[in-house]
Amino acid sequence: MDKNFLEQINKDKLSLVYQSCPNCFNPTLSLFYSVPAVPINSVLLLKSRDEALSFLKGDVNLAFCENCGFITNISFQKDLIEYSSRYEETQGFSGTFTKFHNRLANYLIDKYDLRGKKIVEIGCGKGEFIALLCEMGQNYGIGIDPTFLPDRKPEIKQGEVEYIADWYSKKYADLDASLYICKMTLEHIPQTNEFLSMVRETIGNRKDAKVFFQVPEVTRILEECAFWDIFYEHCSYFSADSIVNLFHLTGFDVKNVWTGYDDQYLMIEASPLLLGTSNSIGLRSSTIKNLVDNFSKTVNLTINQWVEKINLLRKNGKKIVVWGGSSKTVSFLTTLNIPYSLIEFVVDINPYKNGTYLAGSGQQVVLPEFLQEYQPDIVLLMNPIYQKEVSQNLADLGLNPRLILVNE
Numbered sequence: 001m002d003k004n005f006l007e008q009i010n011k012d013k014l015s016l017v018y019q020s021c022p023n024c025f026n027p028t029l030s031l032f033y034s035v036p037a038v039p040i041n042s043v044l045l046l047k048s049r050d051e052a053l054s055f056l057k058g059d060v061n062l063a064f065c066e067n068c069g070f071i072t073n074i075s076f077q078k079d080l081i082e083y084s085s086r087y088e089e090t091q092g093f094s095g096t097f098t099k100f101h102n103r104l105a106n107y108l109i110d111k112y113d114l115r116g117k118k119i120v121e122i123g124c125g126k127g128e129f130i131a132l133l134c135e136m137g138q139n140y141g142i143g144i145d146p147t148f149l150p151d152r153k154p155e156i157k158q159g160e161v162e163y164i165a166d167w168y169s170k171k172y173a174d175l176d177a178s179l180y181i182c183k184m185t186l187e188h189i190p191q192t193n194e195f196l197s198m199v200r201e202t203i204g205n206r207k208d209a210k211v212f213f214q215v216p217e218v219t220r221i222l223e224e225c226a227f228w229d230i231f232y233e234h235c236s237y238f239s240a241d242s243i244v245n246l247f248h249l250t251g252f253d254v255k256n257v258w259t260g261y262d263d264q265y266l267m268i269e270a271s272p273l274l275l276g277t278s279n280s281i282g283l284r285s286s287t288i289k290n291l292v293d294n295f296s297k298t299v300n301l302t303i304n305q306w307v308e309k310i311n312l313l314r315k316n317g318k319k320i321v322v323w324g325g326s327s328k329t330v331s332f333l334t335t336l337n338i339p340y341s342l343i344e345f346v347v348d349i350n351p352y353k354n355g356t357y358l359a360g361s362g363q364q365v366v367l368p369e370f371l372q373e374y375q376p377d378i379v380l381l382m383n384p385i386y387q388k389e390v391s392q393n394l395a396d397l398g399l400n401p402r403l404i405l406v407n408e
């Protein structure tokens with residue numbers, strides 16, 4: 001996309017683009033948010049600041065579909081993304097997150113009577129969730145993910161899991177599972193209709209099979225003007241409407257849609273319809289369109305306010321660290337486009353990240369213990385759901401910095 005075109009977008013935020021919706025194939029989309037040159041990966045473990053700062057960049061140009069409510073990055077190029085053993089996405093080191101996973105596993109086991117059954121997880125990451133389901137219900141699981149690492153395979157006392165380091169595709173059509181799970185994966189896939197149609201095809205005529213998907217929920221992102229929740233790897237953004245529309249278009253009957261994890265995640269439960277059939281689609285209200293309009297009008301002001309706030313704190317001699325070495329932090333810091341001298345360190349409890357550097361913004365990731373030496377005045381918490389856990393962590397270290405929540 002050339003520079004003149006981008007300038008035109010910035011003047012007239014909701015400009016029409018003639019690019020078809022990958023969710024419903026509507027031929028036009030409305031462009032509403034642009035961030036040029038952001039790192040194309042934000043959870044890779046990078047060994048040096050030079051490598052982090054010179055990391056490959058791409059543009060975010062979010063467009064909205066008025067037909068199905070879907071939001072997509074029209075500048076996304078999937079071939080740029082590296083899903084390898086350097087990909088470190090797990091949240092499994094957090095007690096708050098582990099509790100959420102346990103509750104979700106219990107819910108699915110009870111609801112679908114998952115005891116002694118076969119379960120497939122599409123995009124299982126390091127395999128924690130499929131292992132949990134199999135251990136709790138003595139199930140047999142198959143976890144498929146190109147970033148799976150055999151030496152990080154979770155140990156379980158009962159049940160069994162087989163892992164396949166690969167992309168899920170039609171060649172796995174004979175797995176014959178009772179439940180197909182796909183968590184935090186669909187938002188990484190640009191051609192959402194094509195992907196879900198492929199998943200539907202692999203289920204075939206097994207009408208008893210159930211499907212459970214989990215993705216980030218975009219309504220909250222728009223409402224809170226949470227620009228830090230928008231990053232390159234996430235090319236697809238869903239509300240309840242747009243995910244229901246996608247499932248209806250690709251041969252599923254939607255049974256339940258709900259949000260969890262402080263409304264950060266959207267869950268959908270569905271059953272396959274007869275092959276070749278689909279349900280009707282549409283938007284239930286104008287809420288999502290209004291939120292998109294409002295976001296496009298206020299986001300630049302929000303970004304500028306953060307830049308001013310951080311500059312002022314540093315001018316007053318305050319040492320700031322950010323808590324959470326994840327995509328949210330990379331997006332926050334690269335969108336603000338501030339030098340790493342303003343915020344030098346980012347804290348993360350995942351020991352695999354210790355000593356690595358954040359793509360694009362260049363901060364070094366440190367363990368919480370480092371703060372005893374560094375003595376920060378301010379800890380900026382990127383995910384407010386961890387407030388209690390982080391406050392406890394800081395108290396255990398004998399530290400009492402001011403904790404600022406990013407959505408305050």
Ligand SMILES: [Zn+2]
Pocket residue numbers: 021022023024025026065066067068069070
């Ligand atoms: Zn659409």
